Amino acid sequence: MLGLMRRAAIVGAGPNGLSAAITLARAGVATTVFEAAETVGGAARTAELTLPGFRHDVGSSVYPFGVASPFFRELPLERFGLRWIEPGAAMAHPLDDGTAVMLEHSIEATAAGLGVDGDTWRRLIGPLVEGWPKLCGELLGPVVHVPRHPLLLGRFGLFAMLPATALEKMLFRGERARALFAGCAAHSVRPLESVATAAVGLVFAATAHAVGWPIVEGGAQALSDALAKYFVSLGGEIRTGTRIADLRELGDADAILCDVSPRQLRQIAGERLSLEYAEKMERFAYGPGVFKVDWALSGPIPWRAKECLRAATVHVGGTMEEIAAAESAPWGGEVAARPFVLVTQPSLFDVTRAPAGKHTAWAYCHVPNGWEGSAVEAIEAQVERFAPGFRECVLARHTMGTRALEQWDANLIGGDISGGAMTLGQMVARPAMSLYRTGTKGLYLCSASTPPGGGVHGMCGHLAALRALEDLG
Template sequence: MRSAELTLPGFIHDICSAVYPFGIGSPFFSLLPLFQHGLEWIHPDALLAHPFEDGRVSFLEQSIDATANTLGGDAFSYIKICKPLAANWKYIVEDILAPLHFPKYFWALLSFAVNAVRSSEGFVNKYFKHEIAKSFFSGIAAHSMLPLDASLTAAFALVLALSGHVFGWPIVKGGSQKFADALLSYYRALGGHIVLNTPIKTLDELPKSRAIFFDVSTKCLLDIVQDRFPDCYTRKLKKFRYGPGVFKIDWALSSPIPWKAKDVFRAATVHVGGMHDEITLSEKLVSNGKHPEKPFVLLVQPSLFDKTRAPAGKETAWAYCHVPNGSCLDMTESIERQVERFAPGFTDCILARSIKNAQDMERENPNYVGGDINGGASNLIQQFFRPVSCIKPYRTPLKNVYLCSASTPPGGGVHGMCGVNAAKLFLSSIIS
């Protein structure tokens, strides 16, 4: 959660995360008085726009009915799936974000799980008849960074869509840095002390403490701990798999993006990928180690809703696409060509751009191994058992040394729950 003038003076860009369905829906963050410490959510009019080349557009709206109205002939199916889940979503989300356990709200979770385990492909073919709804759902499922015929990819779409219907997909006023600042300010108010800009290379660099929580990748953890883990645990960590990387662009723009479908201005988040088959192909190629010619692009246009992000009359935009892990290919042209398809004249609006390939992402933050922003592939096994197969994956073999990054359940995204789950485990060990 960082923001900076990556392109030109006065243009504030979110360096990594930008939109916070899990931030606002996090059972933990919602307990903290972050508003008193400067956090201000901005809820765009629509949560997500999915434009098509012919000028049509479907929207994820806070209202399920309003969303369904943009899904043509599949409106009724969408309502039938989402309404019962939305009614129990606050309970379901508690179970989803916890480590592997017997569910607290068993029946509610079961109603979600029967569809969630499906692949996105399986899901859209079962429930939707038309391309519009199939494309809309596939775009959300593509956040999984998995091929869309993989089990559990439907879960990503359902979790993101339902979180939107219940909590929203807000951005942060002033940039995502303000979210981090609010957390730091609250922590300091509690007496917490933070040392910044100090990369830790070995365990010996750390002061004596009752417990150590590592918010790092498995690769970093192995480097830091060196040979102090038992061989079998080291072997297991080395087997942990990272997923595709991302190629990211930030633009300073002279005007709003000239979308063919004007209503796209209603949403901060835009899925630029067109039809279901194209999105599926793009994600398939990436999972096979190839770079798509027409990548599925996740784009955010925050300055339309937050005037603090750009000088008067100017705009910013943020986008990334998935690429093979460790890629150093420049995807600028492919991404801009994709946006141009849905917004002719887009490239004429570009004043400046900042780009980062997957290797740059890792150089900037070693947690993004090979550019993977989710802390490891979220396939069926690794989503539940990360980074190793055990019920309490936060605990390492070293006494009171915990792992609490996105390489532990529930995985990537800004929700704080990996840390909460690890902290609860430590607290339960000192109480018992």
């Protein structure tokens, strides 16, 4: 009967907005999604950025949390075109000696490449992988809840609250394991000396062994399109090319869920927000931005360590010390001379991404929020360092700095792709202690600026919609 009485509006058709819409539609609520862009997807879209026939993921591209998401796993997305592709290895981390540390799907295979630290890797990551379904539910579930698996969560927390650099120095003796873990922890987009950055390293390492780091056949757009098609099959409506500048444009919806940043919510909600809550939205902190390069290539990246061709994701940054220095620089308003560069090379595993015999790749590094310089030379120098002759393979390139990224997707404030800085305070109160609820009746926030935060998993939207359903009920 709920659907006969209630109507909901969603602002933003990114993965979280679409997940919120699906959750409401499945509960019988008449739901309409409004998207400013001409296509759905938010930061999960695909386009020909360089040359005809070369399809690039404009934003996100690799989805460990997508395939792990408790919400996505209960949806019939395969019926709507979603196909996961799992490369032979989750990630490669080349080193200056011409070898690469490989984050394999198998813990044993990974440990075998870590020398003196192999047993430590097994003891550290093994229990997390064994308990992954339970741990994933705890980490991607509501922030405030009674833990269903307190012993597992407690063991994780024992190491997770440490700075990544402290954990590495305490447990690892060799450079290979330290470099591998530092690259995983760098996904926190925080200085690796910060509290709880070890948590990100542990989770990214565990996902590699538990579920993998897959890409999507056809590109990120295929995941967004699958979510949109499933939502429409439930009776939902999507209006693209419709920018909502003021929430009053949505009429008398019983619930409004916004897949936007706190700054945007403040702008479009206006006086509907209390002064106290509006001030919290204005104080919400954004983290470093990214500078991104997409390449059309004449062939595969010529990695010196050929095993890098087994992974869609390559961490380019050298040693733990180099990575730690590179990740601290943006917080001090600088760009490292040798930045930590995240590279994806999806066309090695998905022939739909480029013309026959050709390839696509993209890379980004972290830069100060709103930085207006160019990191092309620094990024390509780092790739060339581990893949001599790389620049000779480049047929065309497309660059996006922090401002261009925000213009493309207004949620990427200053180029921040995480929905706000993942500081300890903003991991708990994100963006405020009320989480999804705004304090205004019927108005909710459902973007990556709410728990569990950045990453394409839909859980922010799903959990926000559950709160809305509670209130509607």
